[in-house]
Amino acid sequence: MKIFSEMAIRRVLTGIAFSAIAMLILIILFILKEGLPFIFQIGPGNFLLSSDWSPLNGKFGIFAMIVGSLWVTAGALFIGLPLGLAGAIFLAEFLPRWAMRIIKPTIELLAGIPSVVYGFIGVMVLAPIIRDSLGGPGLSIMAASIILGVMILPTILSISIDSIKAVPNSYREGSFALGATHWQTIHMAVLPAAKSGIIAGIILGLGRAIGETMAVIMVVGNAAKIPASVLDSARPLTANIALEMGYATGMHRQALFATGVVLLIIIMMLNFAANTAIKNMVKK
Amino acid sequence: MKTKVMIRCLFFLLCVALAVTFGCGRGGSTITVAGSTAFQPFAEKLADLYMAANPGSTITIQGGGSAVGIQSALSGAANIGMADLVILPKDAQSLKTVIVARDGIVMIVNPKNPVKNLTLDQIRNIYNGKIKNWKEVGGSDQAVTVVSREEGSGTRSSFEAIIKNITLTKEAIIQDSNGTVRETVANDHNSIGYISHGLVNNKISALMLNGIACTNDDINKGLYPLVRPVYFLTREEPQGLSKSFIDFILSEQGQKTILTNGLIPVK
Amino acid sequence: MKLHPRYTQIGAISLLVIATLITLAILVFIIAFVLGRGLLYVNADFLFSNPEDMGRAGGIFPTLIGTIILPLLALLIATPLGVGTSIYLTEYTRESRVTRIIRFGADCLAGIPSIIFGLFGYIFFVTTLKMGWSIISGGLTLAFMILPTLIRTSEEAIKAVPNSYREVSFSLGATRWQTVRKVVLPNALPGIVTGIMLSVGRSIGETAAVIFTAGSSLKLPGSIFDSVRTMSVHFYVLAREGISNENAYATAAVLVISILSINLVSYWIMNRFIASKLK
Numbered sequence: 001m002k003i004f005s006e007m008a009i010r011r012v013l014t015g016i017a018f019s020a021i022a023m024l025i026l027i028i029l030f031i032l033k034e035g036l037p038f039i040f041q042i043g044p045g046n047f048l049l050s051s052d053w054s055p056l057n058g059k060f061g062i063f064a065m066i067v068g069s070l071w072v073t074a075g076a077l078f079i080g081l082p083l084g085l086a087g088a089i090f091l092a093e094f095l096p097r098w099a100m101r102i103i104k105p106t107i108e109l110l111a112g113i114p115s116v117v118y119g120f121i122g123v124m125v126l127a128p129i130i131r132d133s134l135g136g137p138g139l140s141i142m143a144a145s146i147i148l149g150v151m152i153l154p155t156i157l158s159i160s161i162d163s164i165k166a167v168p169n170s171y172r173e174g175s176f177a178l179g180a181t182h183w184q185t186i187h188m189a190v191l192p193a194a195k196s197g198i199i200a201g202i203i204l205g206l207g208r209a210i211g212e213t214m215a216v217i218m219v220v221g222n223a224a225k226i227p228a229s230v231l232d233s234a235r236p237l238t239a240n241i242a243l244e245m246g247y248a249t250g251m252h253r254q255a256l257f258a259t260g261v262v263l264l265i266i267i268m269m270l271n272f273a274a275n276t277a278i279k280n281m282v283k284k
Numbered sequence: 285m286k287t288k289v290m291i292r293c294l295f296f297l298l299c300v301a302l303a304v305t306f307g308c309g310r311g312g313s314t315i316t317v318a319g320s321t322a323f324q325p326f327a328e329k330l331a332d333l334y335m336a337a338n339p340g341s342t343i344t345i346q347g348g349g350s351a352v353g354i355q356s357a358l359s360g361a362a363n364i365g366m367a368d369l370v371i372l373p374k375d376a377q378s379l380k381t382v383i384v385a386r387d388g389i390v391m392i393v394n395p396k397n398p399v400k401n402l403t404l405d406q407i408r409n410i411y412n413g414k415i416k417n418w419k420e421v422g423g424s425d426q427a428v429t430v431v432s433r434e435e436g437s438g439t440r441s442s443f444e445a446i447i448k449n450i451t452l453t454k455e456a457i458i459q460d461s462n463g464t465v466r467e468t469v470a471n472d473h474n475s476i477g478y479i480s481h482g483l484v485n486n487k488i489s490a491l492m493l494n495g496i497a498c499t500n501d502d503i504n505k506g507l508y509p510l511v512r513p514v515y516f517l518t519r520e521e522p523q524g525l526s527k528s529f530i531d532f533i534l535s536e537q538g539q540k541t542i543l544t545n546g547l548i549p550v551k
Numbered sequence: 552m553k554l555h556p557r558y559t560q561i562g563a564i565s566l567l568v569i570a571t572l573i574t575l576a577i578l579v580f581i582i583a584f585v586l587g588r589g590l591l592y593v594n595a596d597f598l599f600s601n602p603e604d605m606g607r608a609g610g611i612f613p614t615l616i617g618t619i620i621l622p623l624l625a626l627l628i629a630t631p632l633g634v635g636t637s638i639y640l641t642e643y644t645r646e647s648r649v650t651r652i653i654r655f656g657a658d659c660l661a662g663i664p665s666i667i668f669g670l671f672g673y674i675f676f677v678t679t680l681k682m683g684w685s686i687i688s689g690g691l692t693l694a695f696m697i698l699p700t701l702i703r704t705s706e707e708a709i710k711a712v713p714n715s716y717r718e719v720s721f722s723l724g725a726t727r728w729q730t731v732r733k734v735v736l737p738n739a740l741p742g743i744v745t746g747i748m749l750s751v752g753r754s755i756g757e758t759a760a761v762i763f764t765a766g767s768s769l770k771l772p773g774s775i776f777d778s779v780r781t782m783s784v785h786f787y788v789l790a791r792e793g794i795s796n797e798n799a800y801a802t803a804a805v806l807v808i809s810i811l812s813i814n815l816v817s818y819w820i821m822n823r824f825i826a827s828k829l830k
Contacts, residue, residue: 245670247350
């Protein structure tokens, strides 16, 4: 009797263990089912490489959105990376343990603040400043980059702190013993050892920036064109989906799902890269 | 051991009971009305009034947009679909339609903008991207920020159908509801947008068209050009709660509510 | 020319300090901005009365209910799956291709942007399974979203239970499941709870996935098949449509405070857990 129920439990748990995979497959299948036929119907070239987006007139080119996503994400990295990395180094290397116990929860709290709140601050505070001091419509790539940069800060910070902390103290002691200053120790001994962890953190932050929707819609202006400068408005892939989803029917809706397919592929590639980076870290 | 099992069974039963009571909580009839985001606030208000007068019936209002209104009426996902389009698409021809109100579309600019009047030609050229600076239409020397709605929006398709020959400039900022267009224009001194007449407030200023302001009188006389009907769509002749809700909207009280909240009654 | 190491040291460290200060200043500004503008309007009346006129006046009671019930439903569905998966991964198998695939799946799921969850939930639960915009569609979609977090945190918590505990239990003749239930889980519980709290935080803050699956009705829901609006969605609608900035700020303040308290509680649990381990 006991053995039997042990077997049953093992079976149930094995089944449960595949739930995440099952969900993943379900999601991918349904998004592909809605989006892929459309892509092949109008041709991947027409879909990916044309920047004419006018679904009601049968024009479905999302090149401008892909470019928009890239601009905004690169901008977010430009803002978030130096701040996050420098912050992580300082906090991990120079802060006593007790201070860390206050700072780390604060950082994680910021990761928990709803993205719409960030977006709203962008609209109310940031966009007017940009419009008045630099020109353009204010709702721009620059505004979106800054907001996203701040949003990915917690991700980059906390993963980088963890991986810097994970570098064995013997590395530092060895470097000090050779007469290196603290900074030399950091950039010659600690950072190279923490590199893959930091890269994983950056990639996860990237994923968050590309995938963010609501905050971006609020601050980026959503013009469906290839932006010429950071003061221009743009429309990232996520914004394209959420903006028009409520109204779209037929081909138009399929086109939005197809946009989702492209987004999903980009994210999957990033995930894969992050996983490889983490694996490298573990191997070391 | 046995008591433990008992407790568990009881707990399980309790959960089931809770779920059941939760599941079929309310009696009375329920309908869902979905569609046009422009008419949604008015529908909410009318539904509240109706439900206050007729306790026991529930009317749920969902947004989604005119296209969703048509689709959900066709599929039966909603009992009534709301659409505010000048021209209903082909799909909608099998649906029963009632015009419950009319809505003016107002061109809006920031209150700091000196421009007070535009012609239809000027509007067309602004939205086509041919007019790029406010000084070309009598304003100050500032670049125009064009604000429009997303593809599929009823307000946009009505706007473009009435102004005619618009190929929207790619520079246009796109927002996904009347309220967000209004907020964008309220925040940007050089922008122009268009919203439903009922949603004009003091953060933005409404422009005259060909010298005519969007007033009920001028709309009723047919002088103001940017007007669209608000349709309620049903799959079959409305019955039961759907019918009495539509009747309520068309009643004197309903039409008065529509009028006092800034839309134009049909009667 | 090469600078003396001491100068590079001073230069680099002052840059680090500046960057850290900027970072902390931004973060403090955001919290202060929201709380400063919003807290004024928050009172019992605001929390417990119904919104009037699309949220222009009145309170946020239905959205408060939505914010509680949606994450709760998501947890009811996802916790057994998440904890079950982590038990399987830690107690029932060894590292193998299968566990790697499961972990890879969970990681991928964690990386999927919420808008994709929203699209999926809309097409699968709302349309294909005909659940409509409802609490159940929203709850299921959120459950998909929080599952990876639950798996990860429970796995860490279970791994942290010392092996000696298991060995003692086995040597007393307990079966694997008895060991898991009586020894491993109770000891891993605080860690699991922390993961649950983090997931709750994430589902409270979510907008994109919720708006497409649970809808945005302001009515108090009568059953789990009714549409509901969460505080995040309410904030989004209020702020974006310019319905009422006061109520938007107030809603944001309530949101931030809820997330703050959830985080504090989970840290408190975690710290107590660590303290009891050290004893």
